[in-house]
Amino acid sequence: MKKKSLALNAFLNSLRSVLSILFPLITFPYISRRLTVEGIGAYNFSNSIVSYFLMIAALGISNYAIREGTKYRNDKNKIERFSSEVFTINMASTLVAYVLLFLCLIIFSKIHSYILCILIFSLQIFFTTIGTEWIYQIYEDYTYITVRSIIFQIVSIILLFVFVRKPNDYLNYAAITVFSAVGANVLNFIHARQYCHIHLVFHFNWKKHIIPILILFATSVTVMIYVNSDVTLLGLMKNNYVVGIYSVSSKIYLMVKTVINALVMVTIPRLAVFYGRKQIKNYNEILSSLTNTLITLVVPASIGLFMLSKEVILIISGSKYLGATSSLQILCFAYFFAVLNYVLNDGVLIVTRREKYALRGTVVSAIINIVFNLIFIPFWNENAAAISTVLAEMSLFIMDYHYSKDIVSGIFKSKEFVNNLVTSAAGCVGIVGICLLCNIGWQSLLLKTIFSIVLSVIIYGAILVLLNNKVALSMLKKAKIILKSM
DSSP states (O other): OOOOOHHHHHHHHHHHHHHHHHHHHHHHHHHHHHSOHHHHHHHHHHHHHHHHHHHHHHTTHHHHHHHHHTTTTTOHHHHHHHHHHHHHHHHHHHHHHHHHHHHHHHHOGGGGGGHHHHHHHHHHHHHHHHHOHHHHHHTTOHHHHHHHHHHHHHHHHHHHHHHOOSTTTHHHHHHHHHHHHHTTHHHHHHHGGGTOOOOOOSSSOTHHHHHHHHHHHHHHHHHHHHHHHHHHHHHHHSOHHHHHHHHHHHHHHHHHHHHHHHHHHHHHHHHHHHHHTTOHHHHHHHHHHHHHHHHHHHHHHHHHHHHTHHHHHHHHTOGGGGGGHHHHHHHGGGHHHHHHHHIIIIIIITTTTOHHHHHHHHHHHHHHHHHHHHHHHHHHTHHHHHHHHHHHHHHHHHHHHHHHHHHHHHHHTSHHHHHHHHHHHHHHHHHHHHHHHHHHHOOOHHHHHHHHHHHHHHHHHHHHHHTTOHHHHHHHHHHHHHHHHO
């Protein structure tokens, strides 16, 4: 197989991630003004319910398929057999997920008023399964899925402005969101035939797959708990208004996190290949480069968003959602741990077949998240959910680092890593100063925000270059090469 450019893949996947959040970024200001806070709350509560069953259908199949499938991608017969076996398991788990979902809809009266919205979101379960996106990650084909995403995002935005006009149109919004997220998955299934013909098989040794899949599934369960339990518990313990307020801060938080995590996602298959072939030097080089790049990006992103939380909320959602400012500022402290968790969990523990240790860490963090939510939500509402998320991410980082320190301790203790932290912190002083000055200098909300972002990027980059930050110097060198070639 022709080796794909890691830099190109990172760009394409980042672009795809930007597009996936550009849809809500463009549409959410419109939606938050067209729908009521309660409507937004009902939408997000229904989505959080379905997310649990989406997780059941997914099992741990995607991570398992990427890790194991990279070994077979140059052998068409083996990859076809492997992919078909994994797909068959996935279809079985999808059927189980739907059965459990329908039972819950019948049994729990609390969610009866959300049935229609839940059923709309449940379409994601089937279409995510047949999408087999892990095939494209195995073969690092980010060009196809990026182009596909652009087309469906554009169509979805048009549909949104046509069909979501009144406060009670949140069901239409839910349907369009599903179409945007998984509408292309039928095309995915057909297009995947250029790599292998995926089909159902009924006679195979399922035991060799199911144990690692279930371990990864258990990890996914606990991750889902601390990701979604805050919204679910807010909906059960409070009301749609509180869920609506928190949904704004958590959505903005996830937008930034998704873009940064895209860099990790494209690197996982390459890390799996190098580790599987015992090319440890190459594995360590990519892991070190990834970690240091993320540190250089996530620190200023979190500080910048903290300083501009109020402005971002006003631009995206309007003044009636200003109550989300404090919870968004709290969530900014979770970025550092959340992004490094992704590296340690997916790039180290899962790639090196330490799934049971990843599971232990996520179980502890999930318990911490639920306990703090139960204790503090009655008193602090959405702020309690944000604090619980920060504590969960912090605890997961401690656990993941403990179980992977024999591999990553050299990276985290290296001069380069320490230098990145110190220079990034120094650069963030410049960001804080710029944001404070722009707040004084401009009365216009839009101008204040634009100049704060642009000038912060410039001052941060300048400080890093002056302090000889290797990541910044490397980016500057690549930018010069691109400019010269134009």
